[in-house]
Amino acid sequence: MSSRDQFASKIGFILAAAGSAIGLGAIWKFPYMAGTNGGSVFIFLFILCTVFIGLPILIAEFMIGRRGQLDPINSFKAQAPSKPWYMIGWLGLVACGLILSFYSVVGGWILSYLFRAISMSLTGQGLDFAALFGEIISNPVEVLMAQGAFMLLTLLIVQAGIKGGIEVASKWMMPLLFIFFILLFIRSITLDGAMEGIKFMFVPDWSYLNAKTLLLALGQAFFSLSVGVSAMITYSSYLPRTENIVSSARNVAIMNIAISILAGLVIFPAVFALGYSPEQGPGLVFIMIPAVFEQLPMGGLFLIIFFILLLFATITSSIALLEVVVSIGVGKKTQARKRASWLFATIIFIVGIPSALSYGIMSDFTIMGKNFFDFADYLTNSIMMPIGALLISLFAGFHYSKKISQEEFQSSPFLFKTWLLIVRYIAPIAIIVILVRQAFA
Template sequence: MSKNREQWSSKFGFIMASAGAAIGLGAIWKFPYVTGMSGGGAFLLMFIAFTILIGLPMLISEFIIGRGAQKEAVSAYRKLAANSLWTITGPLGVIGCFLLLSFYAVVGGWVLIYSIMAISGNVIEANVSYPDLFGSITATPTTTLLGLAVFLLINILVISIGIKNGIEKASKYMMPLLFVFFIILVVRSLTLEGAMEGIEFFLKPDFSEITGGSVLYALGQSFFALAVGFSCMVTYSSYLDKKVSIPSSAGSVVLMNIFVSILAGLAIFPVVFAFDFEPAEGPGLLFMVLPAVFSQIPAGEFFLAVFLVLFLFATLTSSFSLLEIIVSAFTESGKRSRKKATWISGFIVFIAGIPAALSFSHLQGFKIFGKTVFDATDFLVSNIMLPLGCLLIALFITFKMNKQLVKDEFTLSNKLSPGMFTLWSFLMRWVVPLTIIVVFLGTLGILKG
């Protein structure tokens, strides 16, 4: 791989592929339900602030590390900080991606199941309770495990033969189509009776709802939604041409992510209040709301099927990046077969994902610190490991990586003023690490908010 390193064919292709890696379950599935559980408008403002002030600098950092090293995540840190403790950053990222994929693939299986049901016309039916439909699917072990297995099988088949051409080419068409269908969904949601109550909940901040936990969730969501912290973007940017501006590419990905997250909220919350759903419903919120919206649209089953297929693609492109960082770490040396490494990795992820898949059925009563296996894994990854990974990367690029290489990668092929590099350096040196540390101390109860 290192001897014949591929490159994205264009800046647009790289941005769409990176957006595909970032815009998936984070923006479309997780953002609405976390927002619903965390107070609505106040959480939205925190999320946007964290995404711009913390997430964007972090995304730029991972792009710099990847293109500067021209290596996948594990090898990148070994090349840039040989024989130092900083090299653990790459393996920690691989472990994080593994854990993330173990429950991410469960939700991917749900999307796959709903897509198949919608295509066959079995989702939108008269007198159907969508919460009951979701509950019956997730409470059936054979269904959830089959969805998990097939979702991972698709990942394995794609990653085993290489993903660059397929993902990049498809992303150029599928991601814009996803935006178009989301806008259609938003327009219909906003015209429902009672929609204004949902809009007010989503857009009007109520700072009395802010807690230390909601701040932590907002920070974790800003990392989760941009796929930063586990060095996935280090691997992706290692294929990036030197003629492409890193800051502008990262800015484009962040803006698209915020845009999709807002669209998701505008699509979901008007329906939540119009149909008397509970905004703090949790992981199943999207699967209950989408059918309710499309049931109010002529040819709703068809449009629901199309949207779910596009959503499935966005989910897959995100999961591809997670499996790719795991596989690339074992195939960089060229000593291991990519196909064999992919099948073994995928099988292990499937085994690890079984407890999360059964969290809504056989293991529903099994709790870890009061959370199901699914929720506990989600919390560990999103609110502990992702911030920790971001902290390590921030300290690495600030104190360890060659400063001239960092500046060269930041300023290459762009016309930004020197002050922008100074601002980014300030954020990475002070704002990013200090924010992460303060939030962690608040979570541990050492700081009271």
């Protein structure tokens, strides 16, 4: 029996794993990706890619983690001794640390906006929200303080452990996230002209049905499920062996799709109702949403709810990223968790300083033509995550014998054979196509 801490309940694990997946990928990136790639067709392809490629890789991560009952590096070492598969764990460690280094910067921006929303300084003044966003992200003192505050929130949860920290936080934040989304959804669809946003999401424009949209939807499916960086391997290592990983993975995927669709249903009806364009790109959340809510009755209140919601989603992802790093640093020495949490959170904060300053005093510093923030984003999301997902898929598909993987799968023979076909051949080919596309983009 493993001495590792474990989730106290299946629902606690599912909410924590869903929280890892449901972050900026679902609420920030999904709406602007859908908005710039045809709306309904992108959404349809995203759902297909999530179900038929992302979900099988997610099951593979759950299988590796639950079977290993160790941190990612030692889990691969235990299951494949004398073979270099453990490098997947090291890749996950570096990727999670680097992602969190710039993810915490965005978390800091959210805190800055939430503070302004609570102080009612975002509504009723005819603000230029594009100029405000530029002012916030270029202010070195504010961005560093906000980034530090966000990292502090993250490490306080992680240092409390699985049951007392991550599971408790997820059980509170995830239901509240759904409730807040429903409130915003109801408000958004009651606006005059909101049906245009609904049509944009659900009435297909088939001119967008092409290879580019498919590849973007596949990349979004990987990004939004957090596969490829060992976060799900880490969380599932705290699962008892009796849990059914297929049903757990299915529930996580369903929740991720639901939140992504809800995010679109909150944003697009309001955007269309007030005469804006959905093709606003990454500034949709920080520039468009405040502008939209400013024009609504009780807009200040709904803006506070929106940024609380965004903060919850971001923290549930950030604690998963930090947990990967801490779990590797701690190993079986559970008494070292608090010290490790502070140590690694501090290191990640320092690594993130260039990202925080990328739109201010370090804006002229570039790597491959990108500022430090954009380079870190590109390196992790376009290279590290696909490579990690590829290796995890190959490990689960070919390293395990059919007998072992079928015992872990715990589902029907038909579903098992379908899963095995996908992780052995279909998913690797799809990921390689993404990597090649990135290389020649």
